[in-house]
Amino acid sequence: MGILERKERNKQEMRLMILETAKEVFIRKGFEKTSIRAIAEKIEYSPATIYLYYKDKNELFFAVHELGFDKLLEEMVAAIEGITDPFEELRRRGYAYMKFAFENPEMYDLMFISNAPMNALKEEENWNSGHKCFALVCETLQRGIEAKQLKFKEVEIAAMLIWSFIHGMVSLKIRNRFKIFNEQTEIQQLMTASLEQMIELVKA
Amino acid sequence: MGILERKERNKQEMRLMILETAKEVFIRKGFEKTSIRAIAEKIEYSPATIYLYYKDKNELFFAVHELGFDKLLEEMVAAIEGITDPFEELRRRGYAYMKFAFENPEMYDLMFISNAPMNALKEEENWNSGHKCFALVCETLQRGIEAKQLKFKEVEIAAMLIWSFIHGMVSLKIRNRFKIFNEQTEIQQLMTASLEQMIELVKA
DNA sequence: TAGTTTTGCTAAACAGTGTTCATTAAATTT
DNA sequence: AAATTTAATGAACACTGTTTAGCAAAACTA
Structure with a gap:
């Protein structure tokens, strides 16, 4: 046939x-x-x-947002190539995530800010695209905790804290809220410095 | 007349x-x-x-978002009533911010996530509503740094780090991205624990 | 091969959106 | 009483996402 x-x-x-x-x-x-x-x-x-x-626009853009996750996943894997130290892994993945957001702001917006894709997700389904990326970060954090390189005890708390911080920074930038800072403030530079500061704070 | x-x-x-x-x-x-x-x-x-x-829908919703800032400002001021310790101020204001977001998710969305109000802001204007709230947090942080109660050196970095973290958490919640966690995870509880963890991390 | 069914596609419509503008009706001034 | 200013609107414009009846062409069946 x-x-x-x-x-x-x-x-x-x-x-x-x-x-x-x-x-x-x-x-x-x-x-x-x-x-x-x-x-x-x-x-x-x-x-x-x-x-x-x-089915509708939401479903179409759910599919588009999955393309974004494929790319992000790729970069999150590539980010720790040749690295074995869990702490260094965390740093690299943090930067990789931020870099992705900077280079693909519209895609990041759709993936993590916009309502559209989540509206296409039925109540009983789970968010597979998200899960895969999340699992990577959790693994890195888990190893960091086990190696006593991080000041965390629970992976969930660590994951929520780290992810929320980077996402918050990136999404405030994308949605223009850093207008709140002084006009001459070099935002991108400040973001990098903040990420570095955060990494410093979680180091055991 | x-x-x-x-x-x-x-x-x-x-x-x-x-x-x-x-x-x-x-x-x-x-x-x-x-x-x-x-x-x-x-x-x-x-x-x-x-x-x-x-003038248009954006301008109308800019005005609405300012009502939100009036309320948030009120609560941020009330949050530290009778408090003198800068570190305790920071904790209270962190919780107050999170509480505001929980109790007024739609308003929070408009204030800090939605594009609408920022589109009404002309390039040369500055975001007064935002500034006032931001200044409060910066004062608290500044005093905390001066009192050597915080592990920060620069207020800008501290402000970006703390704000980004709480905003990130709250906006991931509002925009439904915490679906990424295990189904039985008690998100609200985890959010509080993460905030507590963060406060712990920045304590000098 | 001729007739029938299935498939892939679309024109047109529906119900909605933000926004503009000529026109009207009322209030005010002359 | 007449002229002018002002406030409000009906109707339209140019869009939006989405649905549906209908139409050709392809595939299947006799």
């Missing part, structure tokens, strides 16, 4: 085309300003067609 | 009515889902009338 296979292949190709176009438009124009119609025009299909492949 | 005065008064009353109604609708339905038309219906005026008092 080669026909069915070809059809399935075409379907997947179409899904991919929509997905990549959505990603491209979304990164260029931002999530809020990206319309289904704009994506449809770019792939030269009618807007209604998109709804044959994705 | 009593007529002109009455007119000015009426104008201010109208602005206030729009503002308070906007606040009410927004807190109930969330920012994105609050429409100018819904506010107009509630005050029994046409949607166009709102545009005679506020």
Whole structure:
């Protein structure tokens, strides 16, 4: 039955085309300003067609946000290449996370700030994309705690504290709240210094 | 010229009515889902009338977000009533900030997560509402540093670190990213424990 | 091969959004 | 009483996400 296979292949190709176009438009124009119609025009299909492949806009952008997690995961793995010291791992992963956010602000926004992808997540499902990244950080923290290099006792608390801090910093930057600082303050520099300070604070 | 005065008064009353109604609708339905038309219906005026008092939706919600800052400021001041120890001040203000976010999640969202109010802020203007709150925290931190109760040397770094951490935690909660944790994890409890851990970490 | 069914797609519409503007009705001034 | 200023609006514009009836082309069946 080669026909069915070809059809399935075409379907997947179409899904991919929509997905990549959505990603491209979304990164260029931002999530809020990206319309289904704009994506449809770019792939030269009618807007209604998109709804044959994705349930709604939230579901489409959930798929896009998963692409972001693939990339982040990759970079979080690459960040500790050749490293064995858990503490150094933590530092590198902290910087890698921040770097990702700086280089892909729109994608970071969709992944960790925007409501869209979480609205597509049904109550009983769990957030697999998130889980994988989170597990990596937890492993690093766990080893750091076991090696007594960190002033933490519980991984959960450590994970929440570290993640919240970096996410807070990055999201305040992305959503423009660092206007609160003095005009001449070099924000990016201050962010790096804060991350360094945080690393210093958790060192046992 | 009593007529002109009455007119000015009426104008201010109208602005206030729009503002308070906007606040009410927004807190109930969330920012994105609050429409100018819904506010107009509630005050029994046409949607166009709102545009005679506020330039656009962003400007109206900028005004609403300022109400939030008035309240937060109040609570940040009240939080340290009768306290003189800078370290205890920091703890109380940390909890007060978190409590505010918990009790007014929609308002917190508008104040610190949503794009809307910052879009209403012209490039040359500065964010006064934010500044006042920020100054309070900086004072507390400054005194803590001077009293050598904190492991910080620079207020800017301290402020960014502490604020980013609490904001990160609160915003990850509000935007549903703590789904990343185990299902049975008691998030609110973990958040308190993390805040306590953080306070412990910065203690000199 | 001819007829039937299935598939993939779309035009058009629905119900909503923020925003603008000519027009009206009322209040104020002359 | 007439002219002017002001406040408010109805109706429209240009969008948005989403649904649905209908239409060709492809696939299947006789």
